[in-house]
Amino acid sequence: MSTAPQPKQGTRPVAIVSFAQAPTQRRIEQANEVELLMPVISEVYAQANMTKDDVDFVCSGSTDYLIGGPFSFVTALDAVGVWPPKRESHVEMDAAWALYESWVQLQEGDLDVALVYGFGKSSLGDLQRILALQLDPYTMAPLWPDQVSLAALQAQAMIDRGLATEEDFAGVASRSRRDAMNNPNAQVANDLDVATLLKEEYIASPLRRHCVPPLSDGAAAMILVAGDRAFDVVDRPAWITGIDHRIEAHAFGVRDLATSPSTTKAAHMAGVGEGDVDVAEIHAPFAHQEILLASALGLSSATTLNPSGGPLAANPLMAGGLIRFGEAANRIMDGTASRAVAHATSGPILQQNLVAVLEAAS
């Protein structure tokens, strides 16, 4: 019988045992957040042959700024049911950080099963304006810089440093959206070569339209189980054997934008380099960021990057990072990978980075 691998951090092995997501779309008008989540939550329970009675802890990731109302995550609890009461928490971050909080909770030892979910509808407002509000409120936000222009500052820094070219960016976009043709949950899937993509106009040079993620509405959910009980749920649980979160300075004018020391540090702490990585799901909303992050994570060319198509194919805010963890876990659970890396980012221009190693039991 398999035994759970001992994690680098903490003392208690925790595994992802099921994952579900709503097919990502540009605009979902016929369902509010609760209605968007309900089928996803149902599916994640069904996969695990569980009900909400099996869950000890619930944690979600979302942002009030999208829906434009305070405590919107409380409303979303209708999707999981609020009676009888559960231990519950929420992060105003991508739901990958709700996974991280749940992982910490499960280390305490008195809880065994956690439900994690995230949701975001970018279609409700002007995402560029909303995301400008995460910048410094005195020195940056009053200028209303949009996230595409800010990402372009980083892409230009990479070009100036000789780390990548516009052809490289197009290569990432071409491959990602071609891979997305096999992902029924993807929003943008097509087969366009680099030469075709390079004919597109710039949105903010050096970024053309293909370098930029789609605006997406979506939701995702996941169940975590601590200890050997995970083997009762699924044949190949995706064990979280290392996990770490690091943050860059808030003001990106003090950073070297062509590098990501926080990712490198988190990858080291999570043990990314301590074995071969079969597949990595990288939360790189902009094409150049996949190149930057793959390097910062220390991945070799032997690692398959974002076979789901990644955020360039579907990018629901607040769920996109959790989806990276879910897609990586699916590769473990379906047997196509033995060791995977999942990455999530938050904040302007890759300010925060969360890295985990997922492994099958040997």
Place this chain on the structure above:
Amino acid sequence: MAEPTEVYTSTHVLEYPYSRSVGPVIGAFLTGLREGKIVGIRGENGRVIVPPTEYDPETGAETSGFVDVGPGGVIETWAWVEHPRDDAPRSTPFAWALVRLDGADTALLHVVDAASKDEVTTGARVTAHFLDEGERQGRIQDLCCFQLEETS
């Protein structure tokens, strides 16, 4: 399930109807802008941080000692916007840029005015241009843009 025929929508305006103090460090920066100058602050290893922060962004140590920087500086990286958004600081094409001001060790995000993308390069020298004294209000927009220095 019946196909919905009508989607109900409503306009929702979210406001935070309070004001707050900017404190002694950002306050000094904004006051400096009103006076037509840019100030930074010394971090732990003597490096000058612009815009100034109350703590060193790398070590968390308290910062101290304001330093005047600029008005000249160098473009560290930039992004040309051919079709500005309605809320952009310019209605005509411009560049966003991170500018390292003379005397500073970090970069400030702002706008570079240029006639075309071809004029902007990393490493190009720029100079801060302010609104007229009567128009300045102690905010980042008092610095209206950076302009490329004449090269000859």
